[in-house]
Amino acid sequence: MIGILIPAHNEESLLDECLQAALRAASHEMLAGESVEILVVLDSCTDRSAQIVAQYPVQSLAIDARNVGQARAIGARHLLERGARWISCSDADSCVAEDWLVAQLELGTDAVCGTVTVRDWDAALDESVQIRYHQGYTAADGHRHIHGANLGVSAEAYERAGGFEALACDEDVQLVRQLERCGATIAWSHRPQVVTSSRLDSRAQGGFGDFLRNLAQVG
Structure with a gap:
């Protein structure tokens, strides 16, 4: 079984699109009918996120941690206990491509670090910020970016690395560093595609939204 892991904290405005994209990826014909389970870890949600998730053929866990690392760790453990051989991670403000799982698995490595494409740039991020972002971002194979929104790992390598903290x-960075230390093979690939939000109201302090905000302040 393949597991898709999506942590969520108050994501009612973006969850529908996220889950619809994940379900399309889970039913790709090149997976040859292998079972794919989608798990949303609802962390301290006070909006309609739980009700939205309940409308889809996916699993959910509700926790009260307000900690994305703990949410991912609990979700990964749940998927492993259900027999997942591979865990693909994304975020609730992101949409994976239809061939996302296929692209990760066909690379044949212990783990895959993919890239992200920013959509609908926030109005506060003007053209100069967007230019600086693209100048510093490698949207190609061999990049060295690490995104929880586009990360895949085999069950065996995940266990060997000690999992999410x-x-x-x-x-996500911590897990990849641990994978490197234990000798896992990692594909730094542009092939698995994920589109993500450019919102500045980050759900996790120090996350992608904060990175974009800091980039804007540089100018």
Whole structure:
């Protein structure tokens, strides 16, 4: 079984699109009918996120941690206990491509670090900010970006690396560093595609939204 892991904190405005994209990826014909389970970890949600998730053929867990690393760790453990051989991570403000899972698996490595494409740039991020972002971002194979919105790992490598830690941010970076230390093979690939939000009201302090805000302040 393949597991898709999506942590969410008050994501009612973006969850529908996220889950619809994940379900399309889960039913790709090149997966040859292999079971795919989508798990949303609802972390301290006070909006309609739970009701939205309940409308889809996906699983959910409700926790009260307000910690993305802990949410990912709990979700990954749940998927492993259900027999997942591979865990693909994304975010609730992101949409994966239809061939996202296929692209990750066909790389044949222990883990895959993918890139993200920013959509609908926030009005506060003018053209100069967008230019600086693209100048510093490698949207090609061999990049060295790490995004929780586009990360895949085999069950065996995840266990060997010790899994996600309960970090408020950079839990994805921590896991990849541990994978490197234990000798896992990692594909730094542009092939698995994910489109993500450019919102500045970050759900996790120090996350992608804060990175964009800091980039705007540079100018």
